[in-house]
Amino acid sequence: MRGLSTLLNFANCVLFRSYNTSCGAYFIGNLRISTENRNNCFHQKVLKWPNISFLKMKVLLVQPTDKTSNYSPKRPVLWAAYVSATLKKEGHDVKFFDCRLKEFNDAEFKELLKSYKPDFVCFSIVALTHDCTFRYMKYVRELLDAKIIAGGPEVTTFPEDFLKLKLINFIFIGAADISFPKFLRLNGKNEELQGIGGFGYKENDKIHINKKAEVYNIDDVPFPDWDIFTLSSYKKNVSRIEFPIQSARGCPHNCIFCSVPSIVPSYRMRSAKNVVDELELIHKKYGTKKFQFQDDNFGMSKQRTLEICDEIIKSGLKIKWSVAQGFTAQSGSYEVFKKMKEAGCTTVGIGVESTDPEVLKFVRKPASLQQLKDAFINAKKAGITTKGFFIVGLPGSTYEKEMKNIDFFKEVKIDIPRFGNVMTYPKTELMDWVKKNAKSLIDFDEARNVTSENVASSVDTDMLIKPVFETDDFSSEDRMKAFNKCNEEAEKWALNNLFGKFVGPVAYKFSRVKFIRDIGEKVLDLMGGI
Ligand code: B12
Numbered sequence: 278m279r280g281l282s283t284l285l286n287f288a289n290c291v292l293f294r295s296y297n298t299s300c301g302a303y304f305i306g307n308l309r310i311s312t313e314n315r316n317n318c319f320h321q322k323v324l325k326w327p328n329i330s331f332l333k334m335k336v337l338l339v340q341p342t343d344k345t346s347n348y349s350p351k352r353p354v355l356w357a358a359y360v361s362a363t364l365k366k367e368g369h370d371v372k373f374f375d376c377r378l379k380e381f382n383d384a385e386f387k388e389l390l391k392s393y394k395p396d397f398v399c400f401s402i403v404a405l406t407h408d409c410t411f412r413y414m415k416y417v418r419e420l421l422d423a424k425i426i427a428g429g430p431e432v433t434t435f436p437e438d439f440l441k442l443k444l445i446n447f448i449f450i451g452a453a454d455i456s457f458p459k460f461l462r463l464n465g466k467n468e469e470l471q472g473i474g475g476f477g478y479k480e481n482d483k484i485h486i487n488k489k490a491e492v493y494n495i496d497d498v499p500f501p502d503w504d505i506f507t508l509s510s511y512k513k514n515v516s517r518i519e520f521p522i523q524s525a526r527g528c529p530h531n532c533i534f535c536s537v538p539s540i541v542p543s544y545r546m547r548s549a550k551n552v553v554d555e556l557e558l559i560h561k562k563y564g565t566k567k568f569q570f571q572d573d574n575f576g577m578s579k580q581r582t583l584e585i586c587d588e589i590i591k592s593g594l595k596i597k598w599s600v601a602q603g604f605t606a607q608s609g610s611y612e613v614f615k616k617m618k619e620a621g622c623t624t625v626g627i628g629v630e631s632t633d634p635e636v637l638k639f640v641r642k643p644a645s646l647q648q649l650k651d652a653f654i655n656a657k658k659a660g661i662t663t664k665g666f667f668i669v670g671l672p673g674s675t676y677e678k679e680m681k682n683i684d685f686f687k688e689v690k691i692d693i694p695r696f697g698n699v700m701t702y703p704k705t706e707l708m709d710w711v712k713k714n715a716k717s718l719i720d721f722d723e724a725r726n727v728t729s730e731n732v733a734s735s736v737d738t739d740m741l742i743k744p745v746f747e748t749d750d751f752s753s754e755d756r757m758k759a760f761n762k763c764n765e766e767a768e769k770w771a772l773n774n775l776f777g778k779f780v781g782p783v784a785y786k787f788s789r790v791k792f793i794r795d796i797g798e799k800v801l802d803l804m805g806g807i
């Protein structure tokens with residue numbers, strides 16, 4: 278029998294596919310580091326540094342909200358926890374502000390700017406967060422002389438476009454574990470800026486981007502710093518937060534639709550011991566019993582997966598964990614899942630994308646249809662809840678082929694099947710393919726221009742739901758029909774799995790009413806299920 282919390286989690290996943298979060302602010306307090314012993318080191322000439330008279334800097338990290346507000350902020354974010362850990366290690370003062378938290382607003386961000394007076398304000402930018410990001414950057418410009426730094430997936434994809442914006446002073450491309458502390462260590466010695474890997478700066482309006490990032494062992498990166506977050510804003514009972522953790526960075530594969538290979542160019546794994554040490558530390562410090570692995574592709578190395586499980590078991594940690602984004606189907610043997618279950622794994626998400634072998638081959642999906650089937654069957658046999666992610670409308674697909682996905686999730690009994698329309702991310706092969714072989718339904722250049730602060734608000738969030746291209750074999754109408762049909766069937770199926778075949782259909786009918794979904798979400802939240 279499923280435990281109550283697993284059941285609640287499951288109910289949440291099935292019922293609440295969209296969340297409402299208004300843009301808010303997160304007040305951090307006004308702790309100030311003593312200013313004695315700080316030197317005036319920053320060079321003022323070329324970069325026009327603010328009048329910084331400290332060696333130790335005050336850095337404010339900002340998590341913008343995205344236009345869809347599809348994800349309620351259930352947990353703090355990894356990027357800020359990593360950046361903070363590397364900066365604090367060198368004695369800098371770091372604070373964090375989460376625009377996604379609904380209990381705060383823009384006014385509090387301005388208050389924080391005035392009271393904290395940071396030297397640097399840093400934003401992590403992903404698609405659809407531009408509106409919020411630029412609004413907040415403007416507040417910084419209006420109120421302070423602080424320098425604005427941008428990083429994250431969008432900046433890594435379009436470094437020049439962001440750096441040339443007047444609002445932004447510096448950018449970091451990809452991980453900044455080495456480069457950011459190094460930048461602050463330079464103390465404004467401009468002539469050494471070109472020595473910082475993956476860093477961008479301006480010199481008399483000329484843009485400089487240092488391409489090469491340093492190579493380092495990721496076991497040496499300090500563990501994420503969760504102390505900068507007001508954790509009780511994410512869950513009243515902090516021990517109920519499902520902390521994110523990443524055991525490896527990137528993915529060694531190169532699926533044509535995926536932006537991960539261009540955002541995280543190399544695949545690197547942490548050692549099993551290093552991963553479990555982090556779990557133990559968080560468990561001891563916050564009483565956490567639940568974790569979520571946010572790797573792009575968890576389980577690439579079967580041996581390391583088994584080692585992580587063995588380490589967890591050996592440590593005596595009584596924790597539950599899930600694999601959120603994608604488990605490597607090729608590693609999905611019964612032996613591996615059984616061990617994962619033993620070590621506390623409750624749920625695995627596996628990217629299926631399509632069940633048509635030709636489509637899978639064309640998009641360079643590394644797993645075969647048989648490997649995908651086996652992975653779902655083995656995980657279920659081991660007692661792990663399965664989520665399957667499908668992409669409607671990949672190259673070569675048709676309405677009929679999409680309908681086969683429904684047969685597939687029923688055949689292998691995926692607990693929670695999920696469908697999304699294919700999205701063409703910039704700098705992917707899919708984007709090139711669409712330009713040559715399909716009819717675009719949105720202006721990709723304009724969509725790409727979301728990096729310009731002027732057009733940010735013109736990009737429609739429908740982009741995420743509606744097809745963005747069509748082909749002769751698969752029209753826009755049929756794509757939408759397939760998307761709706763697959764989603765409807767998936768939700769009915771998942772609710773039947775959850776509540777049984779009599780109550781399931783009733784739950785499905787109720788779940789169509791937004792008001793009831795909202796109440797249900799609150800009830801589940803109160804009960805600690807999400
Ligand atoms: C976990 C995850 C989520 C989580 C948590 C998001 C979060 N902000 O932490 C949830 C489910 C909430 C989510 C939501 C969305 N996501 Co998401 N998500 C991911 C995923 C799988 C991992 C991100 C992660 O935590 N990585 C681990 C951390 C440590 O790495 P990192 O974020 O890259 O940060 C490191 C460096 O980049 C750098 N860094 C990052 N930011 C900054 C900023 C500064 C100033 C500095 C110095 C350094 C720095 O330092 C970090 C440590 O090295 C990525 C895939 C990927 N590999 O990037 C997609 C990804 C980032 N998501 C994506 C998208 C589109 C979204 C949504 C817009 C989806 C939507 N609404 O429908 C929302 C946006 C929500 C938001 N406000 O951020 C896209 C972004 C594509 C793009 N070009 O921007 C990605 C790349 C997936 C994809 N489809 O390709 N996501």
Ligand code: SF4
Binds near residue numbers: 538
């Ligand atoms: S296996 Fe997953 S993460 Fe890796 S390239 Fe393909 S879709 Fe992206």
